[in-house]
Amino acid sequence: MTDLAVDRATTPETDPSSSALCVRGLWKVFGPNAEKLVGTPDLELSRQELQAKSGHVIGVRDVSFDVAPGEVFVVMGLSGSGKSTLVRLITRLIEPTAGTVLLGGDDLTAMGEEQLREIRRRKVSMVFQHFGLLPHRKVIDNIAFGLEVRGEDKGARRGRAQEMVDLVGLSGYEQNYPDQLSGGMQQRVGLARALAGDPAVMMFDEPFSALDPLIRRDMQKEVIRLHHEVGKTMVFITHDLDEALKLGDRILIMRDGAIVQVGAPDEIIGAPADEYVRDFTAEVPKSHVLTLRWVMRQPASADEGAGAPALPDTTVVREAARAVLAADGPVRVVDSSGTVVGVVDDEDILRVVVVEHHDDSSPAAGS
């Protein structure tokens, strides 16, 4: 399988000017003399070593990636791995120590205060883990706050805010105050506030981790729905792998401030870059994520599986299972152009499904 692994972590291949967001060589070092450390060998040290030596803490270490327009880009990592810092560096809520951020082609890191404010008002918005709502304002005025800040008149912003209220399903609660709403509803307000300014890119910093599981699932569906409806580019931070797999077109995994792996969900599961990622993904039901591309083998002869219907290589194993098991022999796998790229038989499918089943049942039942 590993021979198919695509290592995208080191070389972002997209053209920077066509991507919605382009991050290059981004660093954040917390501490009094962070700027002076740039370019010194000290930055090669590990986090713990640097902290012991000079008292500086590395928040984000040399991160580069691109996000395509309309993509949902998920950033994952354990607590303290620098996710929140990364997402704040992008809009300079935290000032980067080094590096560049291009948003829709504009260099944010070279901007003055005035320009940056304009970008935050119109181009990017953010949804926070702890909502960050204004307790003294009604729901509708919270949602309209961003519009008010950029100077829209009352009629226009009320109208737009009302649209957002309806979009996120809060109709009837416009006149309530935030603390009269449940956590899930408060986060809908946060979502509506972020959407109200019609930004090009939306960022989410663990928006649902303060919510209970059922509400969280609702809200994830809500985000997927909104993504279909408004088609925004999204950068989504989470430490929940299920959430990442459900939402992400691509996933970036961080450890100690640095990138460990970037890739589509099936790449992360099918070809984990190292033990850290493997541990991270150990619990995931692989048949739900892996596509046929990851389980097929080279046909033994040119006409192997010729009798059965062909399946696209992007089919998820779980969905292909019935068709493959029903077929008498191996089934052909074709890529988007219709070329045969491999075959799968019952054995290949069962290896994924059964091994996983074996993993799931108690260890006592095995061996």
Next chain:
Amino acid sequence: MTTTLEPARTPAPIEEEQPRTVLPPSRRTGRKLLVVLALWLLAWATLRGRQTLVLANADTTGLHEWFNDLRDKVQVLGQDNWFFHGVLGTVATALDDFVGFLQDHLSAVTPGDYVGWFGVLALAAWVTYGLAGLRSTLLVSAVLLYLGVGGLWTDGLDTLIVTLVAVVICIVIGLPLGIAMSRSRRTSSLLTPVLDVMQTMPSFAYLTPISLFFGIGPACAIVLTLVYALPPLVRITEHGLNSVGENTVEAGRSLGVTKGQLLRQVQLPMAKRTIVVGINQCTMAALSMATIAALVNGPGLGKPVVAALQTLNVGAASVAGLGIVFIAIMLDRTTTAASERSAPGGQRVAAVGSPGIFGGRTLVLEKLPRWATEEGGRGATAKRLTPGGRRLVLGALLVPALLAAFYSTRYLQLSEFPDLSGVPVIGELTAGPLGGHINDITDAVVNAISG
């Protein structure tokens, strides 16, 4: 757009405030202690035996003399110096005139042109009802009546006038200072020691210099009060603004607020509760200067207290002292109720600041009538008037209030508080008998103790 990207470029610096960097402290305690010890030894070696010994009563050191010289210079210069005469003199005259104006209209008993006690009572009740509600109105009326019955009307109202003028000046100076301190750590660390000195320096120490600058009278009393009452307001304002949740501030910044917008639309509204606590503390501090202000001829209840102390008349001092306490309770409860009423939906903002941590308020004031604040008592659950309805009621009530004010300028009985000492029951509350009772009790206790 650029196609060449230099990977490690330092971004253009911006002024916007960054989240505080929290780093583990460097442990150099031992070295710091050594430095302190060395400095002590050095000072001991060089200063030993020089101006560090006990002084006899009338002895002075160079420092004493320098201060006294300074005093003399100021006194001589004071006549025509641009600063002492020009600036401070103008301020003093303006304050004196302003307080005098208020005294004429509110507290002085001069029938004919000015509003008398009945009018003041009616207007005060009307204003309180409009700002704070029925319970506060009852409290205010009761306290004003106590002052009248106790024969403390003029002094009591003078205290109110001086206190309120001082508090207004405190707010005008203190809020901007608090805001400046919360915005810049440098301003904060510069001003904090100044505030410390203002708050802890014994007032007797700056009594004389200030009376030198401002002359004795209301102006001096107000400046004295300012010195003591300003620090709590500034500190609490700074604290209130700083404790507005990082999350909310960050959310605001992510939406592209300017500093001004952040202050006006996020920080000030969310810190409002705490700032009101600061204003309360400021008011209480101002009242606690009432007696000291009397030493520089400041008008108010301090005068009878000081006079009574000079004749060891515990009773009379207590009656006037109670007047100060009641005024304190009245102002505290009324301002709290007024701020609760103006907050949208009451308890909502309560979670933001936590006024509970300020132990400055005395225990007595904590225990005394909580019910007088609308939120604390049953007023919270009582049916409220709609805003429109309340405005209507208020408008209707203005008529009798104005009538009362008008008639109080015509009739002596409504202008000068009547002497009720002859009336049964109520008569016992007038200054003479009440003071007498307190004196009797004190005597009994003293006799019992000294056997």
